[in-house]
Amino acid sequence: xxxHSEFLHALTSLLPAQSISxxxxxxAEYAVDQGPVLDLQLPLAVVWxxxxxxxxxxxxxxxxxxxxxxxxxxxxxxxxxxxxSRNSLILSLERMNRILDINPxxxxxxxxxxxxxxxxxxxxxxxxxxxxxxxxxxxxxxIGGNIATNAGGxxxxxxxxxxxxxxxxxxxxxxxxxxxxxHRTFKGVAGYDLTSLFVGSEGTLGIVxxxxxxxxxxxxxxxxxxxxxxxxxxxxxxxxxxxxARIQPAVMELLDGASLQDIDERMHxxxxxxxxxxxxxxxxxxxxxxxxxxxAAAVAPLGGRLSFEDPEEAGRLxxxxxxxxxxxxxxxxxxxxxxxxxxSRLVDYIAETEQLALRHxxxxxVVAHAGDGNLHPTFWTEDAEPQSIARLNAxxxxxxxxxxxxxxxxxxxxxxxxxxxxxxxxxxSPELRTLQHRLKELFDPSGLFNPGKAI
Amino acid sequence: xxxHSEFLHALTSLLPAQSISxxxxxxAEYAVDQGPVLDLQLPLAVVWxxxxxxxxxxxxxxxxxxxxxxxxxxxxxxxxxxxxSRNSLILSLERMNRILDINPxxxxxxxxxxxxxxxxxxxxxxxxxxxxxxxxxxxxxxIGGNIATNAGGxxxxxxxxxxxxxxxxxxxxxxxxxxxxxHRTFKGVAGYDLTSLFVGSEGTLGIVxxxxxxxxxxxxxxxxxxxxxxxxxxxxxxxxxxxxARIQPAVMELLDGASLQDIDERMHxxxxxxxxxxxxxxxxxxxxxxxxxxxAAAVAPLGGRLSFEDPEEAGRLxxxxxxxxxxxxxxxxxxxxxxxxxxSRLVDYIAETEQLALRHxxxxxVVAHAGDGNLHPTFWTEDAEPQSIARLNAxxxxxxxxxxxxxxxxxxxxxxxxxxxxxxxxxxSPELRTLQHRLKELFDPSGLFNPGKAI
Ligand SMILES: Cc1cc2nc3c(=O)[nH]c(=O)nc-3n(C[C@H](O)[C@H](O)[C@H](O)COP(=O)(O)OP(=O)(O)OC[C@H]3O[C@@H](n4cnc5c(N)ncnc54)[C@H](O)[C@@H]3O)c2cc1C
Ligand SMILES: Cc1cc2nc3c(=O)[nH]c(=O)nc-3n(C[C@H](O)[C@H](O)[C@H](O)COP(=O)(O)OP(=O)(O)OC[C@H]3O[C@@H](n4cnc5c(N)ncnc54)[C@H](O)[C@@H]3O)c2cc1C
Numbered sequence: 001x002x003x004h005s006e007f008l009h010a011l012t013s014l015l016p017a018q019s020i021s022x023x024x025x026x027x028a029e030y031a032v033d034q035g036p037v038l039d040l041q042l043p044l045a046v047v048w049x050x051x052x053x054x055x056x057x058x059x060x061x062x063x064x065x066x067x068x069x070x071x072x073x074x075x076x077x078x079x080x081x082x083x084x085s086r087n088s089l090i091l092s093l094e095r096m097n098r099i100l101d102i103n104p105x106x107x108x109x110x111x112x113x114x115x116x117x118x119x120x121x122x123x124x125x126x127x128x129x130x131x132x133x134x135x136x137x138x139x140x141x142x143i144g145g146n147i148a149t150n151a152g153g154x155x156x157x158x159x160x161x162x163x164x165x166x167x168x169x170x171x172x173x174x175x176x177x178x179x180x181x182x183h184r185t186f187k188g189v190a191g192y193d194l195t196s197l198f199v200g201s202e203g204t205l206g207i208v209x210x211x212x213x214x215x216x217x218x219x220x221x222x223x224x225x226x227x228x229x230x231x232x233x234x235x236x237x238x239x240x241x242x243x244x245a246r247i248q249p250a251v252m253e254l255l256d257g258a259s260l261q262d263i264d265e266r267m268h269x270x271x272x273x274x275x276x277x278x279x280x281x282x283x284x285x286x287x288x289x290x291x292x293x294x295x296a297a298a299v300a301p302l303g304g305r306l307s308f309e310d311p312e313e314a315g316r317l318x319x320x321x322x323x324x325x326x327x328x329x330x331x332x333x334x335x336x337x338x339x340x341x342x343x344s345r346l347v348d349y350i351a352e353t354e355q356l357a358l359r360h361x362x363x364x365x366v367v368a369h370a371g372d373g374n375l376h377p378t379f380w381t382e383d384a385e386p387q388s389i390a391r392l393n394a395x396x397x398x399x400x401x402x403x404x405x406x407x408x409x410x411x412x413x414x415x416x417x418x419x420x421x422x423x424x425x426x427x428x429s430p431e432l433r434t435l436q437h438r439l440k441e442l443f444d445p446s447g448l449f450n451p452g453k454a455i
Numbered sequence: 456x457x458x459h460s461e462f463l464h465a466l467t468s469l470l471p472a473q474s475i476s477x478x479x480x481x482x483a484e485y486a487v488d489q490g491p492v493l494d495l496q497l498p499l500a501v502v503w504x505x506x507x508x509x510x511x512x513x514x515x516x517x518x519x520x521x522x523x524x525x526x527x528x529x530x531x532x533x534x535x536x537x538x539x540s541r542n543s544l545i546l547s548l549e550r551m552n553r554i555l556d557i558n559p560x561x562x563x564x565x566x567x568x569x570x571x572x573x574x575x576x577x578x579x580x581x582x583x584x585x586x587x588x589x590x591x592x593x594x595x596x597x598i599g600g601n602i603a604t605n606a607g608g609x610x611x612x613x614x615x616x617x618x619x620x621x622x623x624x625x626x627x628x629x630x631x632x633x634x635x636x637x638h639r640t641f642k643g644v645a646g647y648d649l650t651s652l653f654v655g656s657e658g659t660l661g662i663v664x665x666x667x668x669x670x671x672x673x674x675x676x677x678x679x680x681x682x683x684x685x686x687x688x689x690x691x692x693x694x695x696x697x698x699x700a701r702i703q704p705a706v707m708e709l710l711d712g713a714s715l716q717d718i719d720e721r722m723h724x725x726x727x728x729x730x731x732x733x734x735x736x737x738x739x740x741x742x743x744x745x746x747x748x749x750x751a752a753a754v755a756p757l758g759g760r761l762s763f764e765d766p767e768e769a770g771r772l773x774x775x776x777x778x779x780x781x782x783x784x785x786x787x788x789x790x791x792x793x794x795x796x797x798x799s800r801l802v803d804y805i806a807e808t809e810q811l812a813l814r815h816x817x818x819x820x821v822v823a824h825a826g827d828g829n830l831h832p833t834f835w836t837e838d839a840e841p842q843s844i845a846r847l848n849a850x851x852x853x854x855x856x857x858x859x860x861x862x863x864x865x866x867x868x869x870x871x872x873x874x875x876x877x878x879x880x881x882x883x884s885p886e887l888r889t890l891q892h893r894l895k896e897l898f899d900p901s902g903l904f905n906p907g908k909a910i
Contacts, residue, residue, distance in 0.1 A: 050790050077611040105695065105799035128701040150644045161642060163651070164619060179886050185795040186827045187616060188864035189605045189655050190871055190882050196618070196651035200644050217701040240560065246583040247741075253633050261848025286702075286749070291800045294741070340640040344560035409643035416645055427645050431634050436647050442897055455646050 004044055007065035011045060011089075014057055021046045025169065030072065030090045034329040035080035036411055037421045039179045041295050043070065043084040048095045051176060052170065052209045054294030060176040063448050070450050071203035072272075073114065073145025076137040077327075078336060079417025081149065081202045085451045093144050093205065096388040099123050100210070108167060111207045113144025120213075132159035136414070139403060143206045150200030150280040152413030154318065157371030158250040158284075159216055161413065165198045167281075170210030171198055174444040184212055199438075202415050202454035205443040219250070219284035223292035224314030227304040228275025232256040232354070232366070234349045235277035239297040239370040242281065245298035247291050247372060251282035258365030263320050271320065275305060279370070280317055324367045325376070332389060334380035335396055339403035343373045353377055353386060354401055361393035362388075374405075374412035401426070418455050422453070459499055462520035466488045466500060467624070469512055470525030471809065476501045479870070481751055485527065485545045487786040490535035491874045494608075498525065498539040503550045507625065507633060507664045513546055514662065515631040525656035527904050528569065528600025531592040533780075533791060534872025540906045546662065548599050554578050554659075555665070562670045563622065563639060568599025568663045575668075584670040587614035591777040599663045605655030605884040607868030609773065612826030613705040614671055616868065618654045625665030626653055629899040641668055651892075657870050657909035660898040674705070674739035678747035682759040683730025687711040687821070690732035691802045694825040697736065698798060701752035702746050704826060706737035707901050708776050712807075713820030718775050725776065730760060735772055736826070779822045780831070785874075787844060789835035794858035795867030798828045807857055808832055815850040817843075829867035830858075859907070871909050879910070 012020060021027070022045050044067060049055045062069045068088035076080050079092065084090060097114035104127035111120060117138040120131045134153035135141055139360040141151070147169070154163045159165075168182030182188065182195035198205055229235040235254055255278045256265075260271040271278060271425045278416065279299070283291035296306055309317060330336060339348045350366065357364035357379065368375040379395050383386035400410050400423050410416075410423045442446075467475060476482070477500050487502045499522060503509045517524045523543035530537050559582035566575060571704050572593040575586045589608035590596055594883060596606070603622070614620075623637030637643065637650035653660055676700075684690040690709055697704065710733045715726040726733060733755070738746035751761055764772060787793060796804050805821065812819035812834065823830040836843035853867050855878050856900045865871075865878045880888065880898035891910040895902075 010652070027648055048530075087680070103797070103799065105698070106797040107698065134510055150648075152642055158614070160619065163648070177886060179890065180884065181887065183554075183795070183830070183864045184797050184862045185864050185867065187607055187611070187795050187829050187867040188823075188880060189866050189868055190864055190875075191887070192660075192894055193651050194887070194890065196648050205647075217703055221702070243560070243562065247673055257551065284744040285740070285742050287743070290741040340638070340642050342550070342558070342561040342563070342639050343641075344558065369642075374640070374642050380518070407639045409638045409645055411642050411644050412640065412642040412643055420645075424645060429635065432636065432646070432649070435649065437635065438897055439647055439894075442893055449905060 006046060010061055011018060011047065014061055014313045015047065015054065019048050019050065026318040027164065030075065031084045031093065032329070033077040033080060033082035035078045035417055036335050037080065037083065038418060041084045041086050041088070041288065043088050046092060048092045049150070050095055051170065051229055055091065055172045055207050055209050056178065058174045059172055059174065061246055062089060062175065063446065067140040068451050071447055072208045073142030073146065074140045076328060077145065077415065077417060078148060080419045081415050081417035081453050083418050085146040086099045089319065091128065094142060102127065104129060106184070108212055109215060110145050110210065110212050112210060113142060115143045117141055117143060117146060124215050125218065128218050130214045130218050131213055132165050133162040133437050136325060143211055146202050147199050147208050147211055148201065148382035149415040152369060152372065152374065154369065155250045157252055158248050164195055164416055165214050166211055167214050168194050168196060168201055168212035169198050169208055172209055173206045174446065174448045180344055182212065186214060192424040200415070201202045202417065203450040204454045205449065219288065221288040222250070222282055222284040222285060223288045224280045224309040225292055225295055225306060225308055226317060227279040227281070227299055227306045228300070229277045229304040230275060232277040233271065233280045233351055234302050234304070236350050236370065238279045238302050239346055240343065241298045241302060242295050247294045247298065249281045249291065249295065249391045250284040251280065251318070252278045254368040255280070255321065255324060256304065259324050259367050259373045262365060263324055266326060267323055269319055269320055271431045279304065280321055283312065288349060317363060333380060333384050333392065335392065336376055336378040337396065337399055338414040339409050340372065340374040341403055341406045341408035346370060346373055349375060349402065349406060353399055356395055356398045360391045360394050362395045372412065418453055456515050459631045459897065462522055463500060463908045465516055466502065468596050468732055470502065470509065470517060474503050474505065475702060477584040483548065485530065486539045488530045488532040488535060488537035489545060490872055491532045491785040491790050491871060492535065492538065495545070496539045496541050498543050498545045501545045501547060503547045504801050505550055507627065510546065510662050511626045512633045512662050514627055514629065515811035517544060518629065518901065521684055523906050524797070526603065526662045526904055527570070528597030531596045532604060532870065533599065533785060534870045535874045536870050536872035536908050538873050540797050540799070548603060551664065557582065559584060559853040563667055565665065565669060566598050567665060568597060571603060572596055572598060579670055580673065581671050586668055587671045587690065588617040598666055602654050602666055603656065603658050604870040607824060607827065608831065609708060609824065610705045610706055610743055612824065613703050618651055620649060620669050621654055621666055622669050624650050624663055626661040627664055628661045629901065629903045637667065641669060648755060655870065655873065658902065658905040659737070659895060659909045670703065674743065675741060676743040677705070677737055679741045679772065680736045680747055680750055680761060682734040682761045683762055684732045684734065684757070684759040685730060687732040688802050689757050689759070690734045691805050691825065693734045693757055693759065694801055695798065696752050696753045696757060699866070700749055702749045702812055704736045704746065704750065705739040706735065706773070707826035708735045709823040709825040710776065710779060713743065714779050714822050721781060722775055722778060724775055734759065735776055737769065761835045776822070788839050788847065789833060791831055791833040792851065792854055793831055793869040794855060794863055795815050796828065796831040796858055796861045796863035800861040801825060801828060804830060804857065804861060808854055811850055811853045817845045817847050817850045825877045827867065873908050
């Protein structure tokens with residue numbers, strides 16, 4: 001198409017060759033994140049920004065040529081939020097990966113968006129600090145992507161989600177301008193909280209080109225308990241028992257038998273032989289030991305097999321949990337969910353999910369950030385026959401309805417992206433959706449950024 | 456004015472007599488909050504909503520007659536956010552004060568906006584739960600007002616500010632419609648975070664008529680340390696020392712000698728005789744004792760006089776701190792500030808504030824939510840002579856500039872209201888301010904809600 005060649009020509013004169021790729025295999029690689037693909041689109045180009053000015057230039061050029069801009073971090077998103085849109089370019093932030101400042105006294109860091117979560121954590125650790133949000137993808141995903149999705153993770157039960165750690169943002173808007181929101185101080189209430197509005201907006205309101213994040217204290221101590229149960233529902237009841245004891249673990253993860261087995265197969269572990277479900281709890285801080293004892297007492301009546309793990313084994317178990325999703329993207333035949341329910345409904349939700357999988361003759365395995373009521377059931381079928389896919393979709397749909405009936409949400413931490421738009425109107429009223437579209441229009445009147453996502 | 460009599464007539468036929476007052480003394484009482492008054496306006500009427508429908512009806516009627524609506528909780532705001540605007544009515548939410556639901560298993564409560572903070576805390580305490588945000592005004596201020604200002608408080612150093620505890624909101628918009636934002640679950644990332652946008656918007660985007668809040672666990676244990684120092688700067692250095700030890704107290708408050716003396720005079724205590732500055736620290740949770748010992752070790756080199764307080768004395772000290780502001784509204788001759796600076800600048804800020812007060816020949820006393828770098832200097836003069844007021848204003852202005860130079864904010868928790876608008880453009884860029892005005896326009900095109908405040 002001539003207008004594209006014009007655009008691509010302008011793009012190649014704007015940026016150095018190593019900042020652009022038009023290669024087929026690169027376009028294919030960057031066309032999708034790890035989420036299910038409903039409508040595969042190849043981007044016109046992949047562009048790697050090195051500077052804020054690069055982002056501004058690319059945004060302006062794209063706007064001028066009517067080409068959409070899809071921001072991208074590491075592409076580990078699982079909702080299709082970073083899938084290429086029709087007639088779009090992928091704007092990768094992964095090379096803007098410098099940690100610009102660590103101030104251990106102010107307990108803040110300033111980073112470019114492409115900094116990988118684990119790298120920031122490694123950099124601040126010597127100061128006794130941590131960047132708290134730790135999605136299981138923390139070794140790969142970027143702070144910018146974490147911010148754009150408001151990522152959760154394992155320890156957010158105690159330490160909060162990404163939004164709770166972001167103090168200020170630099171954002172390039174659809175008109176190419178750069179704004180700075182927020183404050184460097186822990187608290188600040190001047191004006192509207194635009195920072196929180198950008199957090200979780202999945203690249204639809206602007207491109208995050210810098211962030212000031214708050215760091216928390218590395219815990220002085222931690223205790224890890226592995227509690228194996230025969231069945232998953234009892235394990236889930238353990239979560240409620242810990243809550244009733246009013247103990248707040250840093251990590252409280254649930255894995256069902258199928259998840260344990262899947263991990264064993266991929267990671268050569270032997271978790272499944274220890275039980276049919278695992279409740280993995282880590283307490284931390286000065287009270288770690290006392291809290292762990294409290295947890296043990298709280299779950300004792302449920303009859304699980306409890307063991308205190310030494311630090312090395314604890315680390316290994318948490319890594320296995322982090323690997324429970326595997327490294328594979330969602331497929332037509334396998335889709336991971338991300339619903340959340342009020343905590344009191346955990347056991348019910350799990351019971352009904354097992355039922356509905358049976359009814360629809362699909363497989364299911366479940367892991368959960370159980371402390372937050374955030375469940376990740378993965379449904380899959382053995383083959384890609386149309387009837388199988390139909391059954392899978394019916395099961396998916398029912399599992400989402402179930403969450404909504406229990407006053408839950410269709411997405412606890414992964415975002416709406418492209419894939420979950422199909423359910424959004426069941427969670428949100430038309431008025432609320434209209435309001436969000438009007439907000440989108442205010443920030444991005446021509447619909448430049450990541451069209452067809454998030455709202 | 457005839458158009459007002461028409462409006463007032465319509466208002467009195469809309470609501471029962473006990474829901475409206477036009478009485479001079481009531482109008483005067485509700486004309487202002489506790490903040491400085493720059494431009495005294497009497498409201499046309501004071502209206503007490505009993506239901507969501509009342510709020511909707513009043514909003515629609517006011518819109519039809521071009522009368523502004525100023526939402527009001529307990530009127531304890533200290534920035535003039537609840538001051539009557541020209542040609543406005545005061546919409547008080549204080550009678551919508553029912554706790555609609557407490558769910559101890561989900562760890563959430565649903566409240567009407569007029570519920571007083573302390574009452575919610577009293578109601579959830581039997582379940583081992585607390586509503587964490589605790590502005591010093593917690594015995595008077597309302598959850599709706601706390602939400603509208605994103606109130607902080609003493610224990611937010613550890614437990615977060617109001618925004619961190621609000622899951623969902625019911626809001627009446629300028630067109631009289633009611634929207635529900637957010638989720639009942641701890642986590643949820645469907646769509647844009649409108650909840651956070653309304654939190655802290657000071658009644659300019661809509662009227663909060665309901666809130667779902669997250670409850671936290673009441674700590675099993677706590678330890679309170681009172682550390683008296685000869686001078687204030689050394690006490691402030693203690694805050695940094697505790698931070699360096701990577702210990703996170705629940706409460707970390709600083710009071711200078713003048714504040715101690717002022718409290719002594721009003722509350723008949725004897726704090727000033729114990730030292731020239733007080734660092735008041737409370738640790739809590741399972742590790743409270745170990746943390747308190749860590750705090751003691753961290754501050755030991757600074758040579759303060761440290762005492763562990765028994766629970767009763769600890770409660771008394773915290774109440775004295777909460778009373779440090781007194782119950783009196785700001786005056787022309789006495790204004791309380793609310794700046795925040797990055798933590799590392801605490802000592803510098805205090806040193807320079809003492810200097811500038813001397814230079815401008817005004818009095819100053821300072822209390823601080825020191826864990827958050829949030830300082831409340833109160834400046835005052837002995838008389839209301841024009842030169843005295845001029846010196847007071849010069850000192851105020853300089854103290855705010857100083858915070859900005861140190862990369863701080865002009866308001867840590869009290870909000871911009873009406874009084875701090877004079878400094879907002881020094882903190883926020885024209886682009887950011889324009890964006891906020893466009894947001895305001897989107898929500899409230901005719902400028903119905905609380906004009907001349909917040910942005
Ligand atoms: C193995 C595995 C485990 C996971 N575990 C978790 C978990 O525990 N918790 C959790 O919350 N998620 C988890 N995820 C999902 C995913 O890792 C997170 O959503 C992560 O935050 C995405 O970061 P990213 O850098 O890969 O972003 P991408 O996938 O590249 O992008 C995600 C979204 O953000 C937008 N975006 C990216 N960068 C920017 C930017 N700079 N400015 C504006 N928009 C931008 C994209 O357009 C897209 O909409 C997991 C994924 C995998 C594969
Ligand atoms: C002694 C004292 C101590 C204080 N200590 C603290 C402290 O430690 N931390 C802190 O953050 N603040 C503190 N404050 C300030 C004040 O208490 C808080 O700002 C409080 O949140 C205000 O609540 P309120 O119910 O009194 O609201 P009001 O003063 O009535 O209103 C405050 C603002 O919110 C708006 N508003 C109120 N209700 C609604 C509603 N339902 N919907 C929409 N808008 C609404 C008003 O229009 C106004 O802009 C203190 C004040 C005093 C007098």
